Amino acid sequence: MNSLVKLENAGVYKSSKWLVRGVSFELFNGQILTLIGPNGSGKTTTAKMILKIFTADEGIVTSNTHNMAYVPQKIDIDWTLPLRVIDFMNITSHINHSQIIEALKLTGVEKLLYNEVRNLSGGEFQRVLIARAIAKKPDLLVLDEPVQGVDFTGEISLYNLIKNISDTLKCGILLISHDIHFVMSSTDHVICLNGHICCSGTPSSVAKNPAYIKLFGEHTASTLSLYEHNHDHSHSSDGSISK
């Protein structure tokens, strides 16, 4: 497996506070790595560091690929910009027509090819975003809550699609998701963030980790046997660390 991106003790400092700090991990080809954590815990910031939208204010970010595709959490297309799905598919690269159709078919929105993007529903646009990222055939795919606004059955098929893509394209996937079920069943590595890395490892080891239980509550972990633990820190309600 090739290393796609490596973070060593990386952090971002903005508006006189650390958004995230001391993050170290490595992402490989064919691997699905998930970031979980409460709101404001630095998940998106970490993703943006990897994508070079933010530069790390401390630590080192090394990436071994330029071919990245990004599905951001939120995109607003201004009314003044007339943009059809087909135009949007090509905004950062040139993808041939049949590949565009193929990608849109995978996410089930090939009929919307000539629709204006601003007329799409939230879920439809989300599918277009995912299709665009897939069509680029990236080495590294970063998905920030990719299924928000998508209906229930669609959610399942899109998650299956994401799983398939990592197998077929052999690309690395960084996923930010609140869907604990998918995270626990289908991802290779989980990192639990709350301003720093609280715990990380395989899904099953993270689910048993006290830091995870502390963050997500007993009920998400209730099906798993409780794990006897000693943690070296706890969080107050604003996410700061209290020893």
Next chain:
Amino acid sequence: MFDDFFIRALIAGVGVAIIAGPLGCFVIWRRLSYFGDTLSHSALLGVTLAYSFSINVVFSVFIVSGIIALLLLNLQKRTKLPGDALLGLLAHSTLAIGLVIIGFLSFIRFDLMGLLFGDILAVTIQDIIIIWLGGFVILGILYFIWKSLFASTVNYDLAAAEGMKPDVSNVIFTLLLTGVIAISIKMVGVLLITGLLLIPAAMARNLSNNPQQMVIFSIFGGILSVIIGLFSSLEFNTASGPTIIVVALVFFILSLWPLKRKVALQK
């Protein structure tokens, strides 16, 4: 049939319209109308400096407005002042400084109305060469950075993440905008340049459903506004700049028709 000055004005005006079309679209998409206003207000300062040191007006305006533009980009990142307040502050202070300097240069006769609203009589062969050559360069560069600029217009993060270098194209675009203002100041004047950028593009928005189409409609709308505007200004003896803008406005109002029909159909 027509006087030479009128033919010159037509050639120059059409040139300006062709350049203003695509840039105007980006001004609308990126919500830069006030930014454009600020740059064109600061152009007056450039004009006065050109007269003071007897250098070329287009060159001087490009330098002065270019500095203001880069200053603005920088200040927008640093200051806590809201964007519109910052733009207003710079727009009116540079306009005021320009007007104060004109006061000091009492030995030169200024055609202030011409500066503010444009003057077709003043267009020379040299101006035409500057407009068409400059326009060629501006559109050439725009073509070159189109992909990156357009991607960052749709979404900055997406463009940055996928290697489109949005910061570079943003700075280049700002300088191109300054260039358009510099070469069209004689045609439409300091106060109305943003109008020539915006109004044909706004009209084009109502008629198009993809970006390329909007750019093309915007160019044709601009050309028609310039031609009809210039003929009308000759006919009614009105100032050329305002007449062109009024014609563009009429086109914009006409373009609302199909939109209304579409909305009615959807209901």
